Amino acid sequence: MFSYCTEPSQLESLRWFSCFLTNGVHLKFYTSFGTVLLLLAITAPVALSFGFIGAVASRSHFPPLSFLGKLYTAMVRGIPDIAFFLFFVIALDQGLEWLRHQALCPDWTDPIRQGANFLVCPEAKLPQSSSPQIWHEIYNSAIAIFTFSIVFGAFASNVLFGAMKAVPYAQIETAHAYGMSNRQTFWRILVPQMWVYALPGLSNLWMILIKATPLLFLLGVEDIVYWAREIGGSKTSAYTYPHPDWRIYYFLGLLVFYLVFTRVSEIALSRLTRKLSHGQATLAGEQQRREA
Amino acid sequence: MNRLILSTAVLALTAGAAMAQDVVRMGTEGAYPPYNFINDSGNPDGFEIELGNELCKRAELTCEWVTNDWDSIIPNLTSGNYDTIMAGMSITDEREEVIDFTQNYYPPTASVYVALDDDADLTGVVAAQVNTIQAGYVAESGATLLEFATGDETIAAVRNGEADAVFADLDFLAPFAAEEADLSIVGEPVPLGGGIGMGLRESDTEMKAKFDAIITEMKADGTLNTMLKKWFGDETQTYE
Numbered sequence: 197m198f199s200y201c202t203e204p205s206q207l208e209s210l211r212w213f214s215c216f217l218t219n220g221v222h223l224k225f226y227t228s229f230g231t232v233l234l235l236l237a238i239t240a241p242v243a244l245s246f247g248f249i250g251a252v253a254s255r256s257h258f259p260p261l262s263f264l265g266k267l268y269t270a271m272v273r274g275i276p277d278i279a280f281f282l283f284f285v286i287a288l289d290q291g292l293e294w295l296r297h298q299a300l301c302p303d304w305t306d307p308i309r310q311g312a313n314f315l316v317c318p319e320a321k322l323p324q325s326s327s328p329q330i331w332h333e334i335y336n337s338a339i340a341i342f343t344f345s346i347v348f349g350a351f352a353s354n355v356l357f358g359a360m361k362a363v364p365y366a367q368i369e370t371a372h373a374y375g376m377s378n379r380q381t382f383w384r385i386l387v388p389q390m391w392v393y394a395l396p397g398l399s400n401l402w403m404i405l406i407k408a409t410p411l412l413f414l415l416g417v418e419d420i421v422y423w424a425r426e427i428g429g430s431k432t433s434a435y436t437y438p439h440p441d442w443r444i445y446y447f448l449g450l451l452v453f454y455l456v457f458t459r460v461s462e463i464a465l466s467r468l469t470r471k472l473s474h475g476q477a478t479l480a481g482e483q484q485r486r487e488a
Numbered sequence: 489m490n491r492l493i494l495s496t497a498v499l500a501l502t503a504g505a506a507m508a509q510d511v512v513r514m515g516t517e518g519a520y521p522p523y524n525f526i527n528d529s530g531n532p533d534g535f536e537i538e539l540g541n542e543l544c545k546r547a548e549l550t551c552e553w554v555t556n557d558w559d560s561i562i563p564n565l566t567s568g569n570y571d572t573i574m575a576g577m578s579i580t581d582e583r584e585e586v587i588d589f590t591q592n593y594y595p596p597t598a599s600v601y602v603a604l605d606d607d608a609d610l611t612g613v614v615a616a617q618v619n620t621i622q623a624g625y626v627a628e629s630g631a632t633l634l635e636f637a638t639g640d641e642t643i644a645a646v647r648n649g650e651a652d653a654v655f656a657d658l659d660f661l662a663p664f665a666a667e668e669a670d671l672s673i674v675g676e677p678v679p680l681g682g683g684i685g686m687g688l689r690e691s692d693t694e695m696k697a698k699f700d701a702i703i704t705e706m707k708a709d710g711t712l713n714t715m716l717k718k719w720f721g722d723e724t725q726t727y728e
Contacts, residue, residue: 220529314567321568326511329552332569416557426519426526429640432663434521436528440668441644 204436216437225423229453232409232419235341239405242345244398247352254357265353272350277408284343285415289322296320333417340415348405355397360386362393364477392472392481399465403458424450511550512695513570514540518555519638520660522719523576523594523684526555535719536574539593542711543686546702559618559637562586565687571695572688576657578621578681588690590700592683593712595725599625601675602661603646603653610675615642615651621681622655646671659720 200207201215216222253265272280293316297308301317308316318324323331363386371381413421428443473480516524518532527533532553544551554570565573565587579589599622601610611631616623618635626633634651636642639660645651647670654661658677665673686703688696706712713726 220531221526224530316568318568325513325568325571329554332554429519429638430643430664430668432521432667434525434534434663438667441640441647443644 212437216439219437221423221427224418225420225427228418228420228423231337231417232412235337235344235409235412236406238341239344239348240402242341243348243352243401243405246345246349247354247356250349250353251356251360254353255360269350269353269357272347273354277347278411278414280347281343281411281415284346285339288339288342290314293320293322296322336415337417340412340417343415344405344408344411348401348408351401351404352398355394355401356390358397359390359394363389389476392469392476392478395465395469395472399461399469402461402465406458406461407454420450420453511552512544512572514544514551514553515556515561515565515570515573515575516540516553517558517561517575519558519640520576522659522663523657524574535594535715536576538719539712539715540572540574540686542706542715543699543702546705547698557637562687566689568689571692572686572699574686576660576684577687579683579685580621580681583687587687588692588696589685589687590696591703592685593703593706594684594716595727596679596681596683597725598658598677599655599680600658600661600673600677601653601655602643602665602671603674604670606672606674608674609652612652613650615645615654616656617642620656622657625678625680626655643671659724662721 198211198215198218200211201219204212204215207215250265250268253261254269256262256265293314294308297304297316297320300319304317306315308314323335367385367389368381371385376384410419410421412419424446425443428441428446430441431438469480470484474484475481516532516536518524518526520534522534524532524534524536532555537553540551540553556564556570558575561573561575561577562583564570573587576594577583577589579592583589601608601614603610611629613634614626614629614631615634615636616626617639618637623633623635634642634645636645639656642651642654642656643661643664646654653674661673665671686699688699703712707727716724716726
């Protein structure tokens with residue numbers, strides 16, 4: 197990074213640290229914070245839309261659909277996250293490869309399952325073994341994001357289902373009395389009003405989602421926990437910057453990061469709650485009206 | 489999601505057409521210095537990386553390094569996530585049942601105990617990396633085995649008193665014993681395993697023969713010995 201970093205063993209401590217903290221692995225460590233934020237930025241809206249679909253399905257008057265919606269919530273809510281993650285990531289990967297195998301290699305005669313191995317034809321591999329490493333990483337992250345979205349979508353579905361029920365029934369009746377169809381009532385009356393009831397549950401979910409991101413490490417994505425452990429571990433002179441076991445400082449840094457991040461989220465969410473309560477027939481909305 | 493998979497497939501196809509040579513994905517752990525590790529620039533480095541690159545150069549293959557956790561390194565080879573393993577993996581009968589090995593590129597060397605003081609109880613609690621021949625040996629030696637996912641954690645366990653000693657390859661532990669004032673090698677070295685070889689899927693016989701021939705060639709012309717001395721010091725065992 198800096199010009200004086202060529203001989204780190206000769207440097208005094210301040211310069212040594214300035215070189216150490218800007219070396220290649222540290223830059224990867226800093227980038228991995230971006231990976232985590234990107235994961236959150238994609239997962240949150242996707243999970244919310246899964247949740248919305250789940251909630252609408254659960255409310256459906258068509259029995260099979262409402263059964264599916266309720267099954268989705270019950271299944272994911274009842275299974276430990278980690279078990280679901282470990283299972284679903286493998287199942288999704290093998291399922292996709294199996295489908296591609298059926299489509300691309302109809303003449304393949306060897307069994308796919310040979311003992312502990314899952315062997316599909318080379319054309320069906322995802323991603324292709326000849327593709328660059330970056331695609332392998334993107335594929336792994338995409339599967340992880342999808343799994344996160346399914347799990348958190350189920351929780352969101354439950355929250356939204358409850359929020360839709362919490363909208364005062366008089367509002368719905370009035371809408372019908374004005375001659376609105378079911379669809380119009382849903383989109384114009386129910387959905388705009390349900391958010392304020394959903395927000396406490398959703399903001400709680402957002403906090404849990406932030407705190408669940410180290411699960412990425414479990415799925416083999418090189419996230420901040422991976423790099424903290426990797427860089428913090430004691431290093432011998434095989435490395436350019438030998439140092440003793442510093443994992444405690446790196447993990448401490450992660451604690452601070454998560455604490456700051458959740459605190460900032462809390463502030464942002466409480467502002468949003470205030471905004472959404474405006475003009476609502478809730479206690480908070482009523483207070484705002486009196487103060488005004 | 490669909491678009492992503494589609495673009496991956498498209499890219500893979502075009503990439504495949506652009507490169508005349510096959511890409512061989514080389515699996516390694518990246519956490520076992522000086523055999524293989526991620527260096528300070530964030531790239532794979534170490535004895536096996538240098539050797540692997542030389543093998544690929546001589547075989548005229550394009551190689552790409554992939555890191556994978558040690559405990560799932562064999563399953564991910566057999567399911568085709570990469571094509572070879574060069575991760576300080578000793579050739580053993582149990583592993584031979586699942587995968588194939590080339591001839592060894594690192595001669596059979598001793599494993600040693602490292603502890604905080606010289607009269608540490610080697611039949612007490614001994615730390616070892618999971619699924620290694622050393623872990624197997626400790627389990628049979630009568631000591632209480634404490635397993636960890638990485639080599640680094642086994643050393644941390646001795647430091648914080650969780651384990652009485654750590655048992656691993658001499659060349660992995662030697663730098664720690666030499667550079668850290670509190671750690672030293674204790675007890676007698678134990679010869680284990682049949683040396684370290686490159687692991688391949690049992691179906692890849694052609695690639696195995698190719699790498700076997702090049703390792704023989706490198707043993708004969710002395711380049712392998714030069715690499716061994718560079719990474720493990722002049723005292724290390726070499727090939728005749």
